Amino acid sequence: MSTGKFSEQNILVIFLVLCANATICLCASNDPYAILGVSNTASAQEIRKAYKELAKEWHPDKRSDSDSVEKFVQIKSAYELLSDTDRRRIYDRHGVTSEDSHYLQDKYDYSEYNRYSYYQTEDTFGKHFTIDQDIVLFHKLSVTANYFEKNILPNSAKKVHVVMFYNDWCFRCNRIVNAFKKVMDILEPVGVNFATVNAIHEESIFRKTGIDEVPKMVVVIDGHVFIYREHSITPQKVVDFIRKKLPFRIMQRVDSENIDDFLGGWMDNRVRALILEPRSLIRLRYLLTAFEFNDRVAFGFVDMNSKRSKDIIDRFKVNTSMDTLLIFNEESTSYVASVCMPDIPTQTLIDVVSSNQYLALPRLSSQDILESVCPREWNRPRKRLCVVLITENNKKHDFARVALRRIALNSGYSLERVRFAYMFKESQPDFINAISKGSFEKNPLQIVIIWRRDDKHIKYEWVCGAKQYANFVNESLINATNYEISFTVKRLLKSSESLNYEAFVEKLFNEHSEGIITKWMSRMLYMLDYLSDNIEDEHLLAAFSLLGTIAFMFAVGYVLMYFVRAEEENLKAQGHLVDGQEQYHNQPVPELKLYELRAEKYNGMVRLLKPGCRTLLLITDLQSRKKLIPYFHKAVWPYRKSKTLLFGHMLIEKGLPWYSELLRLSLCTNQKLQVNPRNCVGTVIALNGHRKYFCMYHAKHPESVRGAKRILKITKPFLDRREDPEIGTFLDKGYSEESEAEANVLLEDHLLNSLDDWLERLFDGSTHKYYINYWPDFPTK
Numbered sequence: 028m029s030t031g032k033f034s035e036q037n038i039l040v041i042f043l044v045l046c047a048n049a050t051i052c053l054c055a056s057n058d059p060y061a062i063l064g065v066s067n068t069a070s071a072q073e074i075r076k077a078y079k080e081l082a083k084e085w086h087p088d089k090r091s092d093s094d095s096v097e098k099f100v101q102i103k104s105a106y107e108l109l110s111d112t113d114r115r116r117i118y119d120r121h122g123v124t125s126e127d128s129h130y131l132q133d134k135y136d137y138s139e140y141n142r143y144s145y146y147q148t149e150d151t152f153g154k155h156f157t158i159d160q161d162i163v164l165f166h167k168l169s170v171t172a173n174y175f176e177k178n179i180l181p182n183s184a185k186k187v188h189v190v191m192f193y194n195d196w197c198f199r200c201n202r203i204v205n206a207f208k209k210v211m212d213i214l215e216p217v218g219v220n221f222a223t224v225n226a227i228h229e230e231s232i233f234r235k236t237g238i239d240e241v242p243k244m245v246v247v248i249d250g251h252v253f254i255y256r257e258h259s260i261t262p263q264k265v266v267d268f269i270r271k272k273l274p275f276r277i278m279q280r281v282d283s284e285n286i287d288d289f290l291g292g293w294m295d296n297r298v299r300a301l302i303l304e305p306r307s308l309i310r311l312r313y314l315l316t317a318f319e320f321n322d323r324v325a326f327g328f329v330d331m332n333s334k335r336s337k338d339i340i341d342r343f344k345v346n347t348s349m350d351t352l353l354i355f356n357e358e359s360t361s362y363v364a365s366v367c368m369p370d371i372p373t374q375t376l377i378d379v380v381s382s383n384q385y386l387a388l389p390r391l392s393s394q395d396i397l398e399s400v401c402p403r404e405w406n407r408p409r410k411r412l413c414v415v416l417i418t419e420n421n422k423k424h425d426f427a428r429v430a431l432r433r434i435a436l437n438s439g440y441s442l443e444r445v446r447f448a449y450m451f452k453e454s455q456p457d458f459i460n461a462i463s464k465g466s467f468e469k470n471p472l473q474i475v476i477i478w479r480r481d482d483k484h485i486k487y488e489w490v491c492g493a494k495q496y497a498n499f500v501n502e503s504l505i506n507a508t509n510y511e512i513s514f515t516v517k518r519l520l521k522s523s524e525s526l527n528y529e530a531f532v533e534k535l536f537n538e539h540s541e542g543i544i545t546k547w548m549s550r551m552l553y554m555l556d557y558l559s560d561n562i563e564d565e566h567l568l569a570a571f572s573l574l575g576t577i578a579f580m581f582a583v584g585y586v587l588m589y590f591v592r593a594e595e596e597n598l599k600a601q602g603h604l605v606d607g608q609e610q611y612h613n614q615p616v617p618e619l620k621l622y623e624l625r626a627e628k629y630n631g632m633v634r635l636l637k638p639g640c641r642t643l644l645l646i647t648d649l650q651s652r653k654k655l656i657p658y659f660h661k662a663v664w665p666y667r668k669s670k671t672l673l674f675g676h677m678l679i680e681k682g683l684p685w686y687s688e689l690l691r692l693s694l695c696t697n698q699k700l701q702v703n704p705r706n707c708v709g710t711v712i713a714l715n716g717h718r719k720y721f722c723m724y725h726a727k728h729p730e731s732v733r734g735a736k737r738i739l740k741i742t743k744p745f746l747d748r749r750e751d752p753e754i755g756t757f758l759d760k761g762y763s764e765e766s767e768a769e770a771n772v773l774l775e776d777h778l779l780n781s782l783d784d785w786l787e788r789l790f791d792g793s794t795h796k797y798y799i800n801y802w803p804d805f806p807t808k
Contacts, residue, residue: 059105059118067119071110078106100166164204165193168223172232179222180250185319187269188247189214191223192238200242206260207244213262217312218319218373219269248272248318266311278302278309278317281327282335286342289327290359296390296539297322298383299355301362303329303336303345310350316376322395322539323384324354352376354383357432388432391415391450392538400446403479408522410478414490414512416449417459417473427472434509445516454538461532462487474508476515478526483533486526490515619660619667621645624677629805632673636716645676646686646710651775652678655709658779662786679704681806688803689721709778713789720796724785726778730795 060067063077083089085099109115168191170179179188191207193200211221226233226241236245236252244255246269253272257264281289281301290299300320302313307330317326329336331347343362345351350371354364364383366375391397401413416431418424428449435447452459462475462485474490490511518524624632624644632642645659656676663674679686687702694700711724723730788794 057101059108062101062105063109069109074106074109078102096167097163100163162193162195162201162204164208165191165200165223165225168221169225170222172224172229175222175224175229175232179220179247182220183247183251184249186218186220187273187315187318188220188222189265190221190245190247192226192233192236192241192243192245193223194226194241197241203242203260210260210262210265214265214269214311216373218315218377246272249274270311270314273314273318274321277321278314278326278328281329281339282333283338284335286339287359289325290355292325293355293357293359293386295325296386296392296396297325298386299359300324300326300380301329301339301343301351301353301355302326303331303339303351303353305331305347305350307332312371312373312376316373316380319377320380320384324380352379354379356383356386357388387447388416388428388435389448391448391535392454394534394537397479397535400448401477401479403481405480407525410520411443412445412516412519413477413479414445414447414516415475415477416447417452417475418449420451420453424472430505430508431474433505434512437509438513440516444520451538455535458532458535461530462528464528464530474512476519476526478519483531484529485532486529488515488519488526488528619664619674621656621660622673622675624675624682624805626805626807632675633714633716634802636673636714638717640671640673640715640717642673642675642714642716644712644714646679646682646707646712647676648679648704648708651708651778652676654775655779659711659782662779662782666786666790679707683707685803685805689799692799692801692803693721693797709775711779711782711785713794716802719800719802720798722789722794722796724782726781730785 060069063074063081065073065077069077081102082099085095085102087096087099108118175190179190182188189210215221224232226238233241236254238245238254244260244265246253246255248269251272253268255265255268257268279289293299300317302309302317304310304313309328313326313328317324320326329339331340331345339345340347343353345353346367349367349369352364352366352371353362355362364379366379368375385396385400389396389400391400402411404411414431414435416427418427431447431449438445438447450458462477475487476490477485477487479485490508519526622628622632632644636642643663645655647655659674659676663672666672667674677686683702683704686707687700690702691698691700709726713722715721785794
């Protein structure tokens with residue numbers, strides 16, 4: 028072997044030795060026992076005690092040096108490793124500090140060491156290894172799941188948050204740190220908040236956001252999470268993504284045609300702000316400011332390069348080469364604040380807008396506005412007063428609000444001590460009812476001075492002289508009201524003075540809250556936006572394929588139905604198909620069964636009927652059977668769906684003994700009746716088996732002719748009278764063939780003509796009921 032050269036085997040041995048030494052040094056620098064200052068045989072109690080002492084010493088809130096954050100992260104990671112029994116055992120055995128080590132058993136996967144970035148020096152094999160410390164940026168911004176839900180989500184109603192989900196052992200996470208830092212350096216100064224979440228430690232948030240891998244960045248706006256799905260993270264792409272996800276029409280475009288409508292729309296209780304730029308695309312910082320103050324300030328954008336903006340530029344004398352911010356209150360002819368700079372800083376925007384975010388006379392339309400206009404102050408010497416005009420929401424009281432606005436502008440009081448506002452009586456009934464003591468009257472215009480001690484406890488006093496000026500329209504009455512307000516306010520500002528009344532009030536109703544329809548529309552728009560971001564091209568292709576298949580099936584079905592209808596029309600034209608047959612084939616007809624009353628069916632149709640059930644029975648003979656049954660079937664057809672009715676018919680030849688006994692029991696007589704079977708044809712009786720009564724219909728029955736009468740009063744005179752030609756209709760007494768041949772003979776075809784009317788009276792309960800003691804036996808032969 029030559030002394031000037033190494034063999035390949037020697038080179039490999041030296042390389043392995045160097046790697047082993049480097050690995051040992053690397054592990055030693057991350058030794059959790061050394062970090063916590065305990066031995067490798069320390070108990071769980073000793074490890075916990077050491078962690079608490081070091082955490083108190085190195086907590087970033089207690090130390091200002093730059094290394095405290097990194098040191099605190101190392102202490103926390105060491106404690107998490109040693110407090111986990113499985114991870115501590117694997118570390119003692121293999122020296123592995125991976126957060127995923129609980130998945131390892133006896134053999135460690137060294138592919139996880141891709142986390143470290145090794146680089147080669149001037150030496151052939153390198154002299155040492157280093158760790159990419161940029162991942163510390165993610166640790167510095169890392170938040171917990173509780174912080175994400177309790178702070179980021181609620182605060183996203185005013186601030187845009189960008190959250191990066193990462194993992195310590197993710198190689199791609201290390202690669203995008205610099206890109207993420209570049210985006211943060213550019214967007215954080217314009218008002219975007221940044222945070223990171225460790226996907227392993229905070230798995231619940233990782234799942235709720237719908238993310239399936241790391242690293243992944245999301246944008247949180249107004250409580251909604253939007254996933255950034257671009258492959259590269261660049262400032263321009265992130266800016267475009269945020270622009271796209273901000274609420275629609277967060278800033279209204281204004282020109283010469285709609286400038287007056289925009290400035291005059293302050294009845295929504297919002298200040299008007301105009302942003303004038305020499306460009307057509309709005310800066311992101313202006314959009315974020317409009318989003319933050321959306322509930323207080325309505326922003327409008329004017330493109331100064333447009334020809335339609337010339338009148339606005341001349342009207343307010345704006346410098347067309349610089350960005351300009353103009354803020355208006357109720358007076359649209361002149362602005363109350365302005366900023367003109369080539370590039371207005373975000374903090375300047377926020378300071379100017381926040382200082383002028385309320386009208387000269389704001390309306391107490393929500394609890395948030397009440398908190399801002401009339402803040403709480405429990406200390407009597409520093410108490411803050413709020414002069415509130417209670418009015419109605421109509422134009423008749425505009426003069427009162429204008430007058431109080433003039434008084435507020437000329438009052439000269441410090442805004443830290445006295446504020447003026449008004450309230451709609453019908454919009455806040457709970458608050459009005461709570462302060463209805465004292466000099467409160469039915470006059471719709473009242474002025475009250477309130478002092479909020481805390482969230483619910485207030486003290487108040489009515490301005491005594493203001494109520495008599497409810498209809499002031501001239502200068503003298505306005506001055507008189509101003510004097511009364513000033514006199515009362517000066518007196519109450521003294522620490523020795525107290526307000527006369529106190530009350531406990533609930534939170535004000537939010538007059539600007541979205542309705543149900545608006546909320547559903549917002550949710551639908553969010554769902555559409557979410558689907559458009561998450562559906563890939565292959566998903567769209569599958570969805571379109573499914574919709575196309577369904578549309579094709581409907582088209583084929585329509586074509587087939589068209590040919591079927593054309594064939595039916597052809598058959599009708601040829602006379603092979605009539606409307607009755609078509610209706611019969613298209614619509615199934617419910618079945619109506621008529622049972623013949625026989626001895627074997629008697630108990631089921633009469634005696635054993637359930638409570639509330641009845642049997643409608645038609646009496647016929649062999650000759651009239653074929654004629655009367657169709658008439659009876661047609662009359663009872665509308666009642667076929669009732670589950671409490673049975674329909675039947677009886678041959679009088681078979682059931683005459685039973686029918687005669689039924690009539691005898693109803694007459695309460697011991698005399699055996701001689702019934703003419705021929706005259707019983709066409710009789711319909713409704714039998715109630717449970718309650719033992721029946722109702723009767725016959726064309727010649729007095730009830731069918733003159734109305735319901737008691738059968739006893741009717742039949743007894745009939746037994747003695749002979750001049751009536753129908754004397755033998757039911758009873759055989761005095762019956763003769765000659766009498767039957769006389770006038771007023773009723774034919775079989777007309778026996779059931781009045782059955783429809785009788786059925787209506789039957790179900791109305793107006794027919795007479797004939798009670799019996801028991802049901803007679805039906806003949807078996």
